[in-house]
Amino acid sequence: MHLEYNVEGGDFTRAGYASSQIKKTLKQLNVDATVIKRVVVALYEAEVNIVAHAYRGVIYADINGAGIQLRLADEGPGIADVDMAMKRGFSTASREVREMGFGAGMGLPNISENADNFSIDTIVGKGTTLNIEIKF
Amino acid sequence: MLVKEVVEKLNLKVFSSKEGLDREVKGGYTSDLLSDVMGYSKEGQIWITLQTHKNIMAIATLKDLAAVILVKGFEPEADTLETANSEGIPVLGSDLEAFELSGILFNMLK
Numbered sequence: 001m002h003l004e005y006n007v008e009g010g011d012f013t014r015a016g017y018a019s020s021q022i023k024k025t026l027k028q029l030n031v032d033a034t035v036i037k038r039v040v041v042a043l044y045e046a047e048v049n050i051v052a053h054a055y056r057g058v059i060y061a062d063i064n065g066a067g068i069q070l071r072l073a074d075e076g077p078g079i080a081d082v083d084m085a086m087k088r089g090f091s092t093a094s095r096e097v098r099e100m101g102f103g104a105g106m107g108l109p110n111i112s113e114n115a116d117n118f119s120i121d122t123i124v125g126k127g128t129t130l131n132i133e134i135k136f
Numbered sequence: 137m138l139v140k141e142v143v144e145k146l147n148l149k150v151f152s153s154k155e156g157l158d159r160e161v162k163g164g165y166t167s168d169l170l171s172d173v174m175g176y177s178k179e180g181q182i183w184i185t186l187q188t189h190k191n192i193m194a195i196a197t198l199k200d201l202a203a204v205i206l207v208k209g210f211e212p213e214a215d216t217l218e219t220a221n222s223e224g225i226p227v228l229g230s231d232l233e234a235f236e237l238s239g240i241l242f243n244m245l246k
């Protein structure tokens with residue numbers, strides 16, 4: 001099964017929409033509840049990162065009997081120092097975004113903890129692509 | 137303990153989703169950082185926070201939380217209530233601070 005969702009940068013009112021749709025799909029497919037929980041955490045953080053840090057992006061989800069493969073490709077500023085970005089607590093989020101409770105710098109580390117495979121491809125000034133795999 | 141018993145004992149305001157009051161409460165989680173709640177809260181917990189915007193309902197829904205309690209007299213924004221009602225997750229309110237409320241709830245649930 002292949003699913004695609006567009007995500008707009010800056011639009012926090014819709015943040016989490018794609019995550020909830022994919023969660024519903026996984027439930028309908030009777031995927032194990034603990035696996036769904038891991039997908040939800042990783043996917044929500046990756047979705048919010050497009051909203052918080054990029055201009056726009058697309059979420060591609062491929063689901064088969066073995067697991068779910070997520071690709072989140074955005075047009076945005078890219079990440080200059082990926083090792084730094086992966087550190088718990090590191091965030092470049094604006095003050096407004098922090099006041100909403102986002103920008104704790106826990107997103108990428110939480111994705112990494114919940115994924116079986118996780119990689120970041122990024123080009124400064126162009127955009128970022130996350131590949132996240134979670135096995136069933 | 138059910139959400140409605142927590143509402144009665146803590147004298148909470150019910151802003152939304154009366155149909156969710158019969159749900160079992162499995163614990164609590166207190167935090168205003170959304171990624172913290174996303175990463176570490178557990179299904180069936182009550183979330184204590186001062187955040188009032190709509191994204192708290194996205195998190196409560198995605199994490200299957202039992203209810204959200206807003207502290208210090210904060211009130212939910214209109215679109216927060218809309219989402220809460222469509223998802224059936226009660227948004228509750230207290231005049232207490234997070235520290236006091238968490239302490240009382242902790243003792244009630246242990």
Ligand SMILES: Nc1ncnc2c1ncn2[C@@H]1O[C@H](COP(=O)(O)OP(=O)(O)O)[C@@H](O)[C@H]1O
Pocket residue numbers: 045049050052053054074076077078079085086090091092093102103104105106107108109128171
């Ligand atoms: N899609 C993205 N595009 C550009 N920068 C990003 C993206 N995702 C993450 N980052 C950078 O990595 C940092 C850490 O991300 P994260 O751990 O999710 O924390 P937070 O989003 O709370 O800042 C961000 O503050 C930002 O600088």
Ligand SMILES: [Mg+2]
Pocket residue numbers: 045048049052103105106107108
């Ligand atoms: Mg983030």
